[in-house]
Amino acid sequence: MPMVLLKCDTDIPERQKHIYLKVDGEDTRDFLPVSNAPTIPGTLSERGCSFCGAKLVIGGVLKDTIQMIHGPVGCAYDTWHTKRYPSDNGHFQMKYVWSTDMKESHIVFGGDKRLEKAINEAFDEMPDVKRMIVYTTCPTALIGDDIRHTVKKVMGERPDVDIFTVECPGFAGVSQSKGHHVLNIGWINDKVGQVEPEIKSEYTINFIGDYNIQGDTQLLQQYWDRLGIQVIAHFTGNANYDELRSMHRAQLNVVNCARSAGYIANELKKRYGIPRLDIDSWGFNYMAEGIRKVCAFFGIEERGEALIAEEYAKWKPQLDWYKERLKGKKMAIWTGGPRLWHWTKSVEDDMGMTVVAMSSKFGHQEDFEKVIARGAAGTYYVDDGNELEFFEILQHVHPDVIFTGPRVGELVKKLHIPYINGHAYHNGPYMGFEGFVNMARDIYNATNNPLLSLAAKDIRGAKKTAPVLEAA
Ligand code: CFM
Numbered sequence: 001m002p003m004v005l006l007k008c009d010t011d012i013p014e015r016q017k018h019i020y021l022k023v024d025g026e027d028t029r030d031f032l033p034v035s036n037a038p039t040i041p042g043t044l045s046e047r048g049c050s051f052c053g054a055k056l057v058i059g060g061v062l063k064d065t066i067q068m069i070h071g072p073v074g075c076a077y078d079t080w081h082t083k084r085y086p087s088d089n090g091h092f093q094m095k096y097v098w099s100t101d102m103k104e105s106h107i108v109f110g111g112d113k114r115l116e117k118a119i120n121e122a123f124d125e126m127p128d129v130k131r132m133i134v135y136t137t138c139p140t141a142l143i144g145d146d147i148r149h150t151v152k153k154v155m156g157e158r159p160d161v162d163i164f165t166v167e168c169p170g171f172a173g174v175s176q177s178k179g180h181h182v183l184n185i186g187w188i189n190d191k192v193g194q195v196e197p198e199i200k201s202e203y204t205i206n207f208i209g210d211y212n213i214q215g216d217t218q219l220l221q222q223y224w225d226r227l228g229i230q231v232i233a234h235f236t237g238n239a240n241y242d243e244l245r246s247m248h249r250a251q252l253n254v255v256n257c258a259r260s261a262g263y264i265a266n267e268l269k270k271r272y273g274i275p276r277l278d279i280d281s282w283g284f285n286y287m288a289e290g291i292r293k294v295c296a297f298f299g300i301e302e303r304g305e306a307l308i309a310e311e312y313a314k315w316k317p318q319l320d321w322y323k324e325r326l327k328g329k330k331m332a333i334w335t336g337g338p339r340l341w342h343w344t345k346s347v348e349d350d351m352g353m354t355v356v357a358m359s360s361k362f363g364h365q366e367d368f369e370k371v372i373a374r375g376a377a378g379t380y381y382v383d384d385g386n387e388l389e390f391f392e393i394l395q396h397v398h399p400d401v402i403f404t405g406p407r408v409g410e411l412v413k414k415l416h417i418p419y420i421n422g423h424a425y426h427n428g429p430y431m432g433f434e435g436f437v438n439m440a441r442d443i444y445n446a447t448n449n450p451l452l453s454l455a456a457k458d459i460r461g462a463k464k465t466a467p468v469l470e471a472a
Contacts, residue, residue, distance in 0.1 A: 008388040014040050018383040022372060032368045033383040038174045043386040047361050049170030051137055053179025055079045057260060059133045061211050061236040063087035066122050066129055069099045070115050070147060071137025084424040085212045087238045098122055102139060111145045119154050123161060131241035132163045141169035164191055175362035184263035195245035201230035203298045206250040208265050209257030212237030214428030219435055227303050235261050248272045252297055256281045259338045259367060281431040283346025311433040319350060322440035327352035334404040335422040337363025341370040351440050356397040359385035400447050416455035418446035
């Protein structure tokens with residue numbers, strides 16, 4: 001008989017299958033949380049739609065590409081500017097947003113013509129830009145607009161442009177995870193192998209599953225440069241469209257976010273025989289281990305050791321200053337999925353903190369296997385959590401800081417618990433050695449924020465109740 005873990009879920013018993021509490025020596029459940037399953041009606045969770053997974057997370061990062069969203073204007077607006085992925089060309093991808101702005105009459109009579117017009121207008125307005133991704137959305141998929149046909153027609157008339165199509169409407173899957181999959185497979189089918197890169201080093205990699213959040217990609221690029229390793233393609237942080245068409249030429253695929261981009265790494269292995277190497281890019285221990293693994297593959301171990309020694313000399317004293325002050329602090333992580341397993345052990349080892357609750361919006365079974373193996377006992381592991389569950393878990397674990405998105409972040413702020421943007425960061429980058437010092441500094445600043453001392457005692461004090469739950 002499964003143990004009832006949360007009071008708020010007694011009305012929705014199915015939710016019990018999505019929550020796991022790791023207990024020393026004995027698990028409270030005999031299975032991992034159910035994941036990658038439809039959200040249960042009656043619980044409003046944090047998930048994004050499948051279109052969002054393709055556009056906002058992966059495709060929209062490309063720095064030289066028009067993102068044409070074929071749908072009502074909201075689909076474009078709401079997947080624009082809500083993430084921070086800068087680029088070294090003046091952030092083209094964050095400045096502009098494009099939409100076919102479908103209205104009722106276009107839904108009734110079809111939007112193919114409107115899409116064709118919008119594609120041509122966009123290229124005419126921006127004569128220097130020659131690359132585009134066209135996405136379907138729920139309404140244009142439902143009315144059966146044939147975006148591939150329209151794109152083929154335009155490409156026939158404009159030989160200097162190249163366009164990629166993503167047919168992944170919001171309803172295509174249970175979460176944004178489906179959008180990752182559709183974009184990965186579409187890209188390898190339609191575009192990889194079309195451009196030959198200029199090979200400048202005897203060591204070449206693709207760096208896969210890193211989206212340059214606040215400059216992560218650019219920070220890691222300094223390491224690859226110093227190691228003499230050429231990155232053929234970044235999937236997709238600070239990348240341009242054509243570098244991603246040449247992914248077939250790398251000797252090794254180094255994968256950071258396996259959830260969003262493991263698919264393309266697997267296909268590159270199957271179709272082109274390129275091996276896949278998974279690493280963690282957050283944390284001192286993990287980053288050093290990742291660099292060692294990549295260097296061992298190429299037989300350049302000494303270069304790796306020299307880089308690690310230099311970086312430790314430069315950044316470890318700063319990390320240790322924060323570790324001294326963060327020791328024993330409790331953290332909650334409520335993000336997509338992978339950051340749960342990337343971070344739980346690294347904040348424990350490198351900052352002396354403990355992660356006491358983790359919720360994954362869309363992680364799959366393999367994400368929970370990894371996170372529960374790495375996470376501490378006494379920790380809650382939740383799939384697709386909702387607000388009532390979050391509040392109840394807070395009453396159990398009393399975290400000192402929560403890594404989550406702005407929506408949930410605003411809620412927990414009302415309980416006077418500091419939150420840090422776990423998706424787009426506060427003051428990143430957070431990857432690499434320097435990045436983890438940034439993350440430690442943001443946690444230190446958040447947990448020592450003088451405003452917290454003004455918070456009402458009954459909320460921050462021993463009782464720490466969650467008013468919303470009590471009122472319900
Ligand atoms: Fe990978 Fe990501 Fe994440 Fe993700 Fe995301 Fe993200 Fe995330 Mo927000 S690709 S799965 S779909 S690491 S946007 S940069 S932070 S939920 S844990």
